[in-house]
Amino acid sequence: MELSERIMGIKPSATLAITSKAKAMKKKGIDVISFGAGEPDFDTPQYIKEAAKQAIDKGKTKYTLSIGTPELREAICKKLLDLNNLEYKPEDIVVSNGAKHSLYNIFQAICNKGDEVIIISPYWVSYSEMISVAGAAPVVVAASWADGFKVRLDNLAAALTDKTKAIIINSPSNPTGSLYSKDELRAIFDLLKGKQIRIISDEIYERLIYDGLKCVSIASLSEESKDTTIIVNGVSKTYSMTGWRIGYIASNDRALTKAIKNLQDHSTSNPSSISQEAALAALTKEDSSVEDMKKEFEKRRDYMVERIKGIDKISCVKPMGAFYCFVGMKEVNKNTLELAERLLDEAKVAVVPGEAFGTPGYIRLSFATSMENIKEGLNRIEKWLKQ
Numbered sequence: 001m002e003l004s005e006r007i008m009g010i011k012p013s014a015t016l017a018i019t020s021k022a023k024a025m026k027k028k029g030i031d032v033i034s035f036g037a038g039e040p041d042f043d044t045p046q047y048i049k050e051a052a053k054q055a056i057d058k059g060k061t062k063y064t065l066s067i068g069t070p071e072l073r074e075a076i077c078k079k080l081l082d083l084n085n086l087e088y089k090p091e092d093i094v095v096s097n098g099a100k101h102s103l104y105n106i107f108q109a110i111c112n113k114g115d116e117v118i119i120i121s122p123y124w125v126s127y128s129e130m131i132s133v134a135g136a137a138p139v140v141v142a143a144s145w146a147d148g149f150k151v152r153l154d155n156l157a158a159a160l161t162d163k164t165k166a167i168i169i170n171s172p173s174n175p176t177g178s179l180y181s182k183d184e185l186r187a188i189f190d191l192l193k194g195k196q197i198r199i200i201s202d203e204i205y206e207r208l209i210y211d212g213l214k215c216v217s218i219a220s221l222s223e224e225s226k227d228t229t230i231i232v233n234g235v236s237k238t239y240s241m242t243g244w245r246i247g248y249i250a251s252n253d254r255a256l257t258k259a260i261k262n263l264q265d266h267s268t269s270n271p272s273s274i275s276q277e278a279a280l281a282a283l284t285k286e287d288s289s290v291e292d293m294k295k296e297f298e299k300r301r302d303y304m305v306e307r308i309k310g311i312d313k314i315s316c317v318k319p320m321g322a323f324y325c326f327v328g329m330k331e332v333n334k335n336t337l338e339l340a341e342r343l344l345d346e347a348k349v350a351v352v353p354g355e356a357f358g359t360p361g362y363i364r365l366s367f368a369t370s371m372e373n374i375k376e377g378l379n380r381i382e383k384w385l386k387q
C-alpha cells in the first residue's frame with residue numbers, strides 16, 4: 001500500500017548509517033571513539049531533577065494548557081527580557097516538545113506549496129526536511145569557510161525572490177559554531193526590511209558561547225525586527241536537558257501563535273507537565289552548572305582546535321559557540337561520506353560527514369565528550385591520516 005507523497009519525500013538521515021554502524025560496533029565490544037554527540041555529555045543539573053521529582057509528588061501529572069503552563073511562559077518572558085532585552089507577554093510564547101517541534105510547527109503554520117525558505121549552509125539537517133514536509137522548498141545559500149561560515153549579503157540578496165517566505169538564522173550555528181555580531185545581523189535585517197519575509201531565529205545554542213562573546217538576537221535590533229522575527233529556543237542544550245523535550249517560540253504575531261496553538265491542540269497537546277516543571281526550575285533557579293559546563297566546553301574546544309592546527313592537511317575555523325568543530329578535509333577526500341565510513345572502519349572513530357549539513361568536504365567533530373576521548377580520538381585520526 002502506498003504512503004503519502006509528503007512522507008515519501010523525507011530523505012533518510014545522512015548520519016544514520018554512520019551512527020548506527022558505530023553503535024553496532026560498540027555493542028560488539030569494539031572500542032569506538034564517537035565525535036557524533038549532538039547533546040551535552042553532562043547530566044541534567046540536580047536542582048532540575050529535584051523539581052521534576054517534586055512535580056510528580058505534587059501531582060503535576062495532568063494535561064496543562066497545550067501552549068504550556070502560564071508559569072513557564074512567564075519565566076520564558078523574564079529570560080527574554082533579562083538576557084535578550086526583549087519584552088514579550090506570556091501569550092506570545094508557545095511551549096512545544098523541543099525546539100525541533102517548535103520549528104516543525106512554524107513551517108506548518110507559515111508555508112504553502114511553492115513558498116521558498118532560505119537556509120544557510122552548512123545548515124542543521126532537519127531544517128530542509130521540515131520545510132519540504134510543509135510543502136515549501138528549501139533554498140540553500142552557501143556560506144564559505146573564508147567568510148567564517150557566515151552568509152554574504154550579495155549571496156543572500158541573489159537568493160531572494162517574490163516566493164521567499166522566511167529565512168532561518170542559526171547563531172551560534174550547528175555545525176560550525178559561527179556567531180553573527182550585532183552589526184552583521186543589522187546588515188541582514190536591513191536587506192530583508194519591508195519585504196514581508198519572516199526571520200526564524202534559532203537561538204538554541206545562545207548560552208554556549210566562548211571568549212566572553214555575547215549572543216545577540218536579531219529580534220532585539222528594533223521594534224520592526226522584533227515584529228518580523230520568530231524566536232526559537234529551548235532548554236535542551238543550555239541545561240543539558242535534551243531528553244526532557246522542552247522548546248518554545250516567541251513571536252508578536254498573534255495570528256501565528258494562535259495557529260500553532262490550534263495545531264498543537266489537535267496533534268501533541270501539551271509538552272510533558274513534569275518536563276515543564278523541570279524547565280521552570282531550570283530557568284528560575286539556575287545555579288553554577290551552566291557556567292561550569294560552558295567552561296569545560298571552552299577548554300575542550302581550545303584543545304581540539306590546537307590539535308587540529310597541528311595535523312597535516314586538515315584545518316578548522318575556531319568555533320565561537322555550540323560544541324562542534326567543523327573540520328575541512330578536502331585535501332584528504334572531498335567525499336566525506338566515504339571518508340567518515342573509512343575513519344570508522346579503519347581508525348575506529350565516528351564523525352558526522354559534512355554531507356549531513358549540505359557541505360561535503362568537511363566533518364563535524366563534537367566536543368561534547370570527555371577530554372580523554374577527545375585526545376584519544378584525535379590521536380587516532382592523526383595516526384590514520386599519516387598512514
Ligand SMILES: Cc1ncc(COP(=O)(O)O)c(C=O)c1O
Nearest residue numbers: 098099100124174204234236247
Ligand atoms: C540548530 C539546532 N536547532 C534545534 C535543535 C533542536 O533542539 P531540541 O532538542 O530542543 O529539539 C537542535 C538539536 O540538535 C539544533 O542543533
